[in-house]
Amino acid sequence: DIQMTQSPSTLSAYVGDSVTISCRASQTITTWLAWYQQKPGEAPKLLIYRASSLESGVPSRFSGSGSGTEFTLTITSLQPDDFATYYCQQSKSYPLTFGGGTKVEIK
Amino acid sequence: QLLESGGGLVQPGGSLRLSCTASGLTFYYYGLSWIRQAPGKGLEWVAVVSGDSDDTYYADSVKGRVTISRDNSKNTVFLQMSSVRVEDTAVYYCAKIRRMMLLSGAAFDLWGQGTVVTVGS
Numbered sequence: 001d002i003q004m005t006q007s008p009s010t011l012s013a014y015v016g017d018s019v020t021i022s023c024r025a026s027q028t029i030t031t032w033l034a035w036y037q038q039k040p041g042e043a044p045k046l047l048i049y050r051a052s053s054l055e056s057g058v059p060s061r062f063s064g065s066g067s068g069t070e071f072t073l074t075i076t077s078l079q080p081d082d083f084a085t086y087y088c089q090q091s092k093s094y095p096l097t098f099g100g101g102t103k104v105e106i107k
Numbered sequence: 108q109l110l111e112s113g114g115g116l117v118q119p120g121g122s123l124r125l126s127c128t129a130s131g132l133t134f135y136y137y138g139l140s141w142i143r144q145a146p147g148k149g150l151e152w153v154a155v156v157s158g159d160s161d162d163t164y165y166a167d168s169v170k171g172r173v174t175i176s177r178d179n180s181k182n183t184v185f186l187q188m189s190s191v192r193v194e195d196t197a198v199y200y201c202a203k204i205r206r207m208m209l210l211s212g213a214a215f216d217l218w219g220q221g222t223v224v225t226v227g228s
Contacts, residue, residue: 001167034214036150043200043218044150055216087150091213094164096140096152 006099114222127201
């Protein structure tokens with residue numbers, strides 16, 4: 001199985017900051033990576049697919065990059081609505097696996 | 108949208124069937140998964156079924172204890188759970204694969220609100 005490791009597990013930032021979340025795969029997944037945002041009590045929401053493709057309706061301040069085993073999610077000009085937990089997920093092979101999550105908190 | 112049902116309290120070793128009914132999409136075209144989240148924990152993928160039911164995959168943690176199936180005439184996907192364990196306690200989400208007709212490269216662009224399964228006495 002492919003293991004997904006996210007860092008950091010928690011991130012504190014101010015509104016307006018730019019933040020980066022990392023995700024590492026235990027083996028190459030080319031660009032088969034997705035990013036999700038989850039708020040408390042809600043279902044996850046797809047932000048990015050194929051490592052860097054922005055899902056329809058998602059603000060352009062969200063961007064994804066990377067290939068192989070190293071990936072990043074960047075949020076530029078953090079907004080109050082962006083404080084949430086973010087997960088990466090590999091879709092290279094089954095069983096699908098998620099990273100452990102990164103909680104973005106208000107500083 | 109996707110609407111899950113069937114969750115509840117079940118004793119260890121018992122059985123439960125979860126349902127997820129879709130509306131507003133061409134159901135047959137899309138693979139569907141169940142993904143769960145234990146209290147205070149991260150997301151765990153559980154199972155997937157292709158649009159035509161020909162292909163299914165399971166997480167090792169549930170293999171042999173759960174069966175995913177679908178009824179395209181009712182726009183519904185099911186998760187039959189048996190021999191449940193305390194560690195199966197979670198919110199269970201139904202989620203649709205973004206790409207039509209394919210299970211590969213699965214990213215999930217539509218999620219239900221979740222149904223809560225609690226395993227205990």
